[in-house]
Amino acid sequence: MSEHRTTVAGVAVDTRHWIGGQRVASPRTFTDASPIDGAPVGEISRGTATEARAAVAAAKAVFPGWAATPRAERARLLHAVADGVEKRTEELANVETVDNGALLRSHRRGVMPRVAHNFRFFADWLLTLEHEDFATRGHTNHVTWDPAGPCVLITPWNAPLMLATWKVAPALAAGNTVVLKPAEWSPLTASLLADIAAEAGLPAGVLNVVQGYGSEVGDALTSHPDVRRISFTGSVPTAQHIAASAAANLTPLSLELGGKSPLLVFADADLDLAVDLAVEQYDNAGQVCLAATRLLVEEAVAEEFTRRFVAKASRLRQGDPREESTDIGPTIHPRQVAKIDGFVRRALAAGARAVIGGHPGEGQYYAPTLLTDVRQDSEIVQEEVFGPVLTLQTFTSEDEAVHLANDTRFGLAATLATGDPERAERVTARLVAGTVWVNCFFVRDLKAPFGGSRHSGIGREGGTWSFDFYCDLKNTVTAPKGWKDHG
Structure with a gap:
């Protein structure tokens, strides 16, 4: 220099x-x-x-x-x-x-x-x-x-x-x-x-x-x-x-x-597609404002969804972002690593369970994390982490799914996985979000309006x-x- x-x-x-x-x-x-x-x-x-x-x-x-x-x-x-x-x-x-x-x-x-x-x-x-x-x-x-x-x-x-x-x-x-x-x-x-x-x-x-x-x-x-x-x-x-x-x-x-966007997975969804969408939320080490960090899964398929998610997420390779085979790179700054880890530690102390991850790696790398057993009013559900940390909650009805999805102070985006077009129309009409993706994620056109609510x-x-x-x-x-x- x-x-x-x-x-x-x-x-x-x-x-x-x-x-x-x-x-x-x-x-x-x-x-x-x-x-x-x-x-x-x-x-x-x-x-x-x-x-x-x-x-x-x-x-x-x-x-x-x-x-x-x-x-x-x-x-x-x-x-x-x-x-x-x-x-x-x-x-x-x-x-x-x-x-x-x-x-x-x-x-x-x-x-x-x-x-x-x-x-x-x-x-x-x-x-x-x-x-x-x-x-x-x-x-x-x-x-x-x-x-x-x-x-x-x-x-x-x-x-x-x-x-x-x-x-x-x-x-x-x-x-x-x-x-x-x-x-x-x-x-x-x-x-x-x-x-x-x-x-x-x-x-x-x-x-x-x-x-x-x-x-x-x-x-x-x-x-x-x-x-x-x-x-x-x-x-x-x-x-x-x-x-x-x-x-x-x-x-x-x-x-x-900021965002605390939901991914709603209904039992009638293509489960492999839903899992792909969920794992995609680890993109850029989770440092994406639009990321659907709250996985809301219908109870009837939650166990199978989690099994497939863990299998796919476990294959992600974290390492040097300059290598072609790397899927997840580092976190931007040591302060951000500490911030992410603080969120996770407090969630675990409050009773959450780490299905995968839950800890930092070497240097500025944080392990892709999925937390379950989280309360809707908990910090980890309500506040933006901005790292590779997802939570998983279940629902039993369409009304409950919409309530959970909207129950934060944010409203940037939402993602919906369903095989029923009528349900998609009903649910998207009720979601508070600037952008809603149905059976897809991060498809953006500069002709479209972009921004957030709340x-x-x-x-x-x-x-x-x-x-x-x-x-x-x-x-x-x-x-x-x-x-x-x-x-």
Whole structure:
């Protein structure tokens, strides 16, 4: 590692901020370590209010020019960014695997292609964004989506680049300028994105990247009076803090927060499919906000379901995420390992039983865990663990299944396994969730609304919903008379 630069998996990564088209260093740094082995991978510039103000000022200064850029040109530049992502897919995949511990094969085949798709989708959607004019007593109503201004985007560590670009792409497409604050536990691919955007020709100051801790740089960003939109993905407590910070300026918020999602398995379900869906919840070491961590299984098939689940889960291989045969990688940080283990230990002390797992492994690896004999009002059922820990409860009726599914403060997602389409229709209509999957999981289309109910968030993103948030909607009403003759 040299000053302001580190090499990760053979890729050079600048460790400074990206502000106004320039690399900017901070006097202090923080250490970024790989969850694979705990080894340091870089000393990252540690932003403060100084860098936050500079980034917002840069975004504000170039906003009028970017907002006035024709839609077709904005779309062309976003496609150029997507081209750059595709050219560097292998580099991005390798860096992010080292930085956050998710599977390399997933980054190569799914995550990084999705990053490029995020830019292409919103670039193309921008060109079709329109509302049909309509008449009111002979007057014409014309709806437009006007760029709002500088946006602060605060992103999590579990899918750093994909979730960042899920916000960056529509914000830029809408004609806004952006200050991106990546999670301090996985900042590296955000820095590479700044390079890619600059190489694609994105004007200086349109995209800015500021690194650091929330308490030191995040507060300065979210409380800044020149910020017009804030989008955050992360925990409920942090969202509450951000909302309080933004309140003085009435800055609109989009919040995608925690989940405690259920997987309902009815006796008429394809049991092998249901087991596959359940084991899939260990993806990314359980560090997925949408994960269906509460398995709710009809009592008549619970014993057989559990037997098949244990057989399949026991075949999962946990280890180095860079190896093709690995199914589950490490947990992001030692603090997260301790948090997960605390949840499990308290649950076991309260009477839960570990069918599999129930303990950490070596380093930052936590054994895939399934807990039974848990109470509905217990911490392990009610609170988000964000690790490879599932609970299993049984039900005897449709009403009981729905009650258990809805009986938390969250409402991000739900998954349903049933062989009866009429039951599927009845149950999904009663579930409190932003997304419901029936006999499938994690099928997502950018045209669909995405977000959570209750404490799982505020607002929806995707398709036109993204532009509704990142824009000021305007309705222009024109009278049929009053024009002077200019002939």
